[in-house]
Amino acid sequence: MPKITNARVIVTCPGRNFVTLKIETDSGVHGVGDATLNGRELAVTSYLEDHVIPCLIGRDAHRIEDTWQFLYRGAYWRRGPVTMAAIAAVDVALWDIKAKVAGLPLYQLLGGASRRGCMVYGHANGDTIEETLREARRYMDLGYRAVRLQSGVPGLKSTYGVSKDKDFYEPADADLPTENRWSTESYLRSTPELFAAARKHLGWDIHLLHDVHHRLTPIEAARLAKDLEPYRLFWLEDAVTAENQTNFRLIRGHSTTPLAVGEVFNTIWDCKQLIEEQLIDYIRATVLHAGGITHLRRIAALAELYKVRTGCHGATDLSPITMAAALHLGLAIPNFGIQEYMRHTADTDAVFPHNYRFADGYLHPGDAPGLGVDIDESLAQKFPYKRAYLPVNRLEDGTLHDS
Numbered sequence: 001m002p003k004i005t006n007a008r009v010i011v012t013c014p015g016r017n018f019v020t021l022k023i024e025t026d027s028g029v030h031g032v033g034d035a036t037l038n039g040r041e042l043a044v045t046s047y048l049e050d051h052v053i054p055c056l057i058g059r060d061a062h063r064i065e066d067t068w069q070f071l072y073r074g075a076y077w078r079r080g081p082v083t084m085a086a087i088a089a090v091d092v093a094l095w096d097i098k099a100k101v102a103g104l105p106l107y108q109l110l111g112g113a114s115r116r117g118c119m120v121y122g123h124a125n126g127d128t129i130e131e132t133l134r135e136a137r138r139y140m141d142l143g144y145r146a147v148r149l150q151s152g153v154p155g156l157k158s159t160y161g162v163s164k165d166k167d168f169y170e171p172a173d174a175d176l177p178t179e180n181r182w183s184t185e186s187y188l189r190s191t192p193e194l195f196a197a198a199r200k201h202l203g204w205d206i207h208l209l210h211d212v213h214h215r216l217t218p219i220e221a222a223r224l225a226k227d228l229e230p231y232r233l234f235w236l237e238d239a240v241t242a243e244n245q246t247n248f249r250l251i252r253g254h255s256t257t258p259l260a261v262g263e264v265f266n267t268i269w270d271c272k273q274l275i276e277e278q279l280i281d282y283i284r285a286t287v288l289h290a291g292g293i294t295h296l297r298r299i300a301a302l303a304e305l306y307k308v309r310t311g312c313h314g315a316t317d318l319s320p321i322t323m324a325a326a327l328h329l330g331l332a333i334p335n336f337g338i339q340e341y342m343r344h345t346a347d348t349d350a351v352f353p354h355n356y357r358f359a360d361g362y363l364h365p366g367d368a369p370g371l372g373v374d375i376d377e378s379l380a381q382k383f384p385y386k387r388a389y390l391p392v393n394r395l396e397d398g399t400l401h402d403s
């Protein structure tokens with residue numbers, strides 16, 4: 001059995017910060033895991049280096065479940081994004097090692113392919129409705145079957161989720177948090193107009209998605225979900241914050257627009273009630289922030305019982321390692337729904353050479369043994385860590401708002 005002989009954390013910033021765990025074994029096989037926590041990267045680095053890695057040396061790399069339980073239960077302090085991102089990095093690296101030793105792409109160890117590929121959605125953003133629809137058309141021409149539409153809100157200088165660069169979106173772009181302005185009233189008026197125009201000009205053969213970024217109260221979200229019903233969205237995402245899972249009951253009671261949430265969730269406990277009460281249709285927890293393949297697989301299995309499908313968060317703050325892991329899991333599980341796909345910069349792609357490929361609206365993880373992704377350590381060294389924060393959000397009277 002391969003024994004873990006060394007593990008180290010590599011922090012690199014090829015356009016944005018990424019934290020990578022590399023685990024080496026005495027058999028010469030190594031594995032990689034993503035530990036990036038957007039805006040809080042060095043907290044996970046410390047958790048790994050100071051608390052997790054010392055426990056890994058000498059362990060049997062094949063004992064993935066036992067290592068997961070050891071790190072989760074053994075720490076006494078459970079859950080939380082820092083802890084769960086660190087556990088996920090270890091878990092994914094160990095799955096990578098196991099699949100490489102087996103000589104199989106990881107999805108084969110998870111039960112084999114359940115589909116030809118994972119349907120993905122791209123991001124069409126614009127300051128105006130016309131610009132957003134032009135971008136959506138560009139994605140459709142590339143073969144995408146699903147597009148998320150976000151448009152500027154009239155009267156606001158900038159809107160979170162609407163990028164300046166059309167190909168690469170990076171909200172954590174400032175040395176200290178930027179402050180954005182927000183108007184719920186204006187947003188609730190303009191969003192149904194965006195989707196009315198989208199159906200008129202893009203037709204009905206494209207899945208349309210929208211992200212609220214947790215900005216609404218339950219009753220406001222219910223109104224938006226109802227107003228958007230005629231346009232048959234694939235999903236309405238993050239309609240409200242989900243610390244209080246019962247927030248979703250109110251929206252559910254008023255609308256049949258499908259709901260998605262969970263990109264900030266860390267464990268199965270964050271989504272248990274949402275899934276069991278069938279308050280959502282898609283669970284967006286990630287391999288990276290929800291404890292790795294071992295734990296996300298458990299969440300997906302619970303979701304399957306209630307006809308909830310996966311729709312994993314896939315923004316650029318997740319490295320290609322997480323994208324690969326999500327695709328292996330998504331290819332294998334019965335209740336895969338859709339995968340978010342934002343392209344990384346060329347520098348990021350070079351630091352993380354990978355095998356997954358886009359064709360005809362689908363991503364496939366490839367058939368190389370393991371995850372099919374690695375880190376070029378010498379290239380990574382050329383991009384040192386740069387502090388960067390996500391923006392905060394204030395109402396027009398200055399009140400700090402959800403973001």
Ligand SMILES: [Mg+2]
Binds near residue numbers: 211213237238263
């Ligand atoms: Mg979101």
